[in-house]
Amino acid sequence: MTTVLLNIGGSIFQTTFETLEKIPGTKLSSLKRDISDKASTASFYFDRNPDVFNSILDLYRTGELHFPSNICGATIRNELEFWEIDKSYLSECCLKAFYKHENDKSILNEIKNLEKYKVLDIPKEECRRGCWRNCIWKTIQYPASSRKASVFNILYLLVVVLSTSVLFINTIPDLRNPKPDHLNETSAVEKEHIYTKTTVAPPVFYVDLFCGIFFTFEFITRIVVTPIKWRKFFCTALNVIDGVVIIAFWALCSLVISGPNFIEDKAFSYIIMILYFARLLQLCRFYRFLNRFKSFDVINLAIRSSICQFGILIAVFILSNLFFGYLIYYAEFEDKNSFNNAFLGVWWAVVTMTTVGYGDVVPTCYLGRVVGMVCALTGILILSMPVAIVTSNFTIYYNKLKEYTNHKHKEERKSESRFSLQKARESGSVFPKPVLTVDTIESHKMQSSGTKS
Structure with a gap:
């Protein structure tokens, strides 16, 4: 049994080729080709993150791939690509962290696309201060x-x-x-x-x-x-x-x-x-x-991301209106003065499900009132769903926009401070501090000894 020493970023991991061959088709399983069968110990060096490699090596030991919750999904993806491990080995409990960075990246791209439409597209020669x-x-x-x-x-x-x-x-x-x-x-x-x-x-x-x-x-x-x-x-x-x-x-x-x-x-x-x-x-x-204002952009992004869900809910709402509108027509069939046709029943269903209740047409018999009660409850349930969807998307986009804005403001302040420092150096109001070397120290000593003598 050949012992394998893996130096991952300065940390030593010890295992065997039998363990690494449990997951074929990966970079670690193919290391045996680089040494002879007579060698008792083999050493390899990889300039990678040793904290993440613990999870990679546990895959060969236990057959399960888990990553700590504090590791970014992009890091997980990069490590799997480097070690040539298919993402299907990733456990289901870690899929959220793995795909979370893709969702965050798409949200940030949407925010940046909104920023592009608001950037001043002024020619470079006119972007000077004071134009x-x-x-x-x-x-x-x-x-x-x-x-x-x-x-x-x-x-x-x-x-x-x-x-x-x-x-x-x-x-x-x-x-x-x-x-x-x-x-x-x-x-x-x-x-x-x-x-x-x-x-x-x-x-x-x-x-x-x-x-x-x-x-x-x-x-x-x-x-x-x-x-x-x-x-x-x-x-x-x-x-x-x-x-x-x-x-x-x-x-x-x-x-x-x-x-x-x-x-x-x-x-x-x-x-x-x-x-x-x-x-x-x-x-x-x-x-x-x-x-x-950027706060209003959050509402636009939340509504755009909820269009698909809105379409499904509108389709369900229309089908429910047609169902209850046709049903109330036959539930009130004995009353000649109300609901003369099914189209009037559809109008009543829309008004009832949206909890408007104009009262221009109302059910009069007991069966019609039961249909009206079920129609109203169905409308409340259907109309409450879009609120939860938009609220959830609004929270996600608001938090991402806040993080992106804070990061951008910090970078802008850093760039402004660098620019002002550079301008000050060019104007001569700020001088760089002298660097102390061995020659400068010895020259200062010689000057001080000369003044004493």
Whole structure:
């Protein structure tokens, strides 16, 4: 029996070839080919981690492969590849640690991909400190870049809230003034003529005009200082929506100010309604504002990772609606006044399962009430599942984003300190400390002895 001494990173492990041949097709099992059969002792050196090798050697001894829980899955994968051991030997209790690093790596890649979309794509010659385009773009797009950027984005949010409030105020009849041609009308203005026979109050109009000018100037500024190509800029969904909202605003202003003769036509009110609806798309500006913060990215990532589960739950929800909608139709078959068709039953099932309960159609007999009770309980169970899924994914992405952000901030601080130190050395304000050598010490001694003599 030949003794095998394995020097793994300075630690000595002793075993035999009979033990290593228990797992054929691996690097350790093929070591016997490198020595003669007459040798009583064989020594081999591998520059690997000795702590991990304990688990590798236990596989040959016991036939089971276990790794400590504090070892990263990437380290386990690298060691298995080096020792040419198939991952099928890994015990089931260690699979979580083995595959955890792959899941973490995919999550970090998604986070980094989000970062790429927010990185300033400014040419290198314009990335110097103090570039006016760089400063304006950071101020508009990145609230955390400086104090003035935070102030501007708070102002932007307040103007968005103000402009949205004006849209809703415009629909209140008591706050609208009748046009000069309709001052003598005593009857209340019909809803379809609210835009043709009345106008907004002057203070409301001036506030709305201020908000429109602010958004127009902000949009033009972003076009001028954008670091990306204009074709890509105008292909972005949020920028397209901004352009549509601004065009709709100025179209409405031109119609209100000019006041053409055909503005009182009833059909023209529908055009006004379409323009106001286009202006309602400015609610997406809240999304653009929230999208600048990393915390909002966690919600996006959690929802994206839950789309598959959402699809399955929506399919189950639809099938349940069809089942209970058809069932309630026959459960209430004797009542001629309720559930005249199965489609009405499907509408009732949707309202019941979502716990809305409009009460426009309700079961009246006992069998229908039993079906309604089961339908409501099924809806509660189905709708509670997406909450747990999104919450779990949100926690995972939030923790990974927090770890990645902290690591990135530390690296940025280190790079900034190195850069400032390098600049200080170049300017001559900081000098490197002299290195003490034997020659410098002897020269200092000779100088000191010369001064004494």
